[in-house]
Amino acid sequence: MRETDVMVIGGGPAGLSAAAEAASFGCDVTLVESDLALGGQLIKQTHKFFGSKDERAGTRGFKISELLLEELSGYGNVKTYTNCTATGYYPEDGVVTCVRAEDEYFKIKPKKIVMATGAQERLIPFPNNHLPGVYGAGAVQTLMNVYGVKPGDKVLMVGAGNIGLIVSYQLIQAGVQVAGIVEAMDKVGGYWVHAAKVRRLGVPIYLRHTIVEAIGEQYVTGAVIQEIDERFQPQGERKSLDVDIICMAVGLSPTCELLWQAGCEMVFVPELCGYVAQRDRNMRTSHKDIWVAGDAAGIEEASSAMVEGRIAGVSTARALGRGTHE
Amino acid sequence: MTDKQKLFNSGILTEERPGAVSPPRDLWENKKNGLVIIECPQRIPCNPCHTSCPTGAVVPFDDINDQPQIDYSKCTGCARCVAVCPGLACFVVDLTWGDESRALMKLPYEMLPSPEEGRQVDCLNREGNVVAKGTIVRVTEPMHDKTKVVQVEVPKDLVMDIRAIKVV
C-alpha cells in the first residue's frame, strides 16, 4: 500500500493546481487521473481564456495545461498515475482504492485528500437519445481536439451556453459543419462574444427551440427541432435537420460520489448545478482530511477551478504543518 | 420581444450599446493605419484588450468586468487587440486605404484554409451572409499563437457590416 501526504483525485485544472501547490510546500503528492492523459478538459480547449493575466487570459486552454504540467514536473515529490480511477474511500481507515486500466487494483493511504473529480455531462430526454451519434460536448472535443478524429460531417448543437458556443466554433475549426444551435432560453447563456463568433460564420442559433427527436436506426441520421413556449412545451412546425452528430451541451453535474461515500456533508445548490460538499473558504469539506476543488465543488469554469485547486493545495499543506515556503 | 432584441440575444449586434464602440467619424476619416472597433456589449471578466494595448488607448478598467472604452486620440490601429482578444471582438478599420470606394479591415482569423496575400475572399456580415468580395492584402500573426490578423481590402460602405472573412 502506498502512503502519501496528499492524494489528489483528478488531474484536470483543479487537481494539477492543487498538486503543484501542495508539492511546492514539500508535501509528498500522489495524483490519480482516470483519463489516459493529464490536463482534464484543458487539453481540449483551443480557444483563448478570458480573465486577466493572473488567470492566463489570452492563452489557449491546451497551452495552460502544458504550463501546469511543466510546473508539476519541476517537483520531485509528485507521483502521477493516469488511466487510474479512484473507486472507493473507506472511512474506517482512510484508504482509497484505485484501479489502473481495467484490472490492476491497489490501495493508497493518504494523510489528506483533494477531490478534484470534475463533472459529468447531462443529457435531456427525447426519443432516440440513446442512438450512437448523440454525444456529450466534452466527448466530441476529445475526439476532435485530442485524438484528431473527425466526429462527423454535420452537427446539431443542443445548448448555447459557453460550452455549446465554444465547441461549435471548434467544430468549424475541425472542418465540421454546424447546422445550428438550439437553445431553450430566449437568449444565449454563454458569453455574447462567443455567440457572435459563430454567428458571423453563418451558424444559426435557434432561441426558444429544443431537440424533439433524433432520427436513425443504428445511429443518428437526422434530428428534429421545434420551438417551445413559455412552459417549455413544443409548439409549431417541426424542422428536420440532416445531421450525423447531435452534440449535447445542456449542462454538467459535479462528480461527487467519493464525497458522498466519505460522509462529507452534502448540500444541493442549484447555482452550482447539483449536490456539492459543504466547504469552508479554504475548500475543506466537513471531513477534516478531505478538500474539494474545481467542478466537483460546483460547476464553474477552468479559471476558477485553478484558483480553487491552489487554495486547496496550500490548505492541505498547512494542515500538515507545512504552511510556509522555506 | 422585438426582432432586434431577439437578434441581439443570439449574438448579433443591431445597434449602439455600451461596450460596442466605434470611432468618431471626423477622426476616423483621415487616420492612417485605422482605428479600432470593439463589439463587447456584455459585462464579462476579461481585460486583455486593455493590458495588451501598447499606447493605453483602451482605458484602464476599474473592475475586470468593465466594458472597454477607447481613447481614440491614442489608438494607432496597430491591431494588437485584434490578435489578443479571446472573444475575437476587436476589428481595425483604415478608411484612408486605397481609393474613395475602398477601405482596409484588420480582422482576426483562426480557420482554414490558410489566408494568403492577394487571394480573393468572401466578406461575411454578422450573420455570416456574404456581402462582398475582398482581397487579402497582408497576413500577420502578432502573438505567434496561430491567431492571424488578416488585412483585407473591402468596399468602404460596408465596414460597419463586414465582420469576418471566408477564404474560398
Added chain:
Amino acid sequence: MKLIEEHPILDFKHGKRVTFSFDGRQLEGYEGEPIAAALHANGVKVYRETPVRKQPRGFFCAIGKCSSCFMVVDGVPNVRTCITPLKEGMHVETQRGKGVIPAITDKGKR
C-alpha cells in the same frame, strides 16, 4: 480513416500505427489512443447492444463514466473503450447484452 489532416490551431502527434480486429475485421489505429476513438476514426459507431431492448449504444461521455461504450476486448466484457488504450493485435468485439466474464485459470490468468 476520418482523421483531421490539417487544423488551424492544433498539431496532432499520433503514435505508432497498429492493427487490431473488430468483429473479425482488420482495422488500423494508433497505439495508446482510446479504442473508441480508433473505432470512430474507422467509421464504427455502434459499440454494444443493450441486454433487454437490443438498442445500439456507442460513444457518449468519453471519460469512463457512462457505460455507453462497453465492449468485449480480448474476451473481457464491459471494458470502457473510451479510456482503454489501443494495442497491436487487440480483439475488439461488439458487446451483446451483459457479456460473459471469462473464467480465471489456475495461474490467475484468463
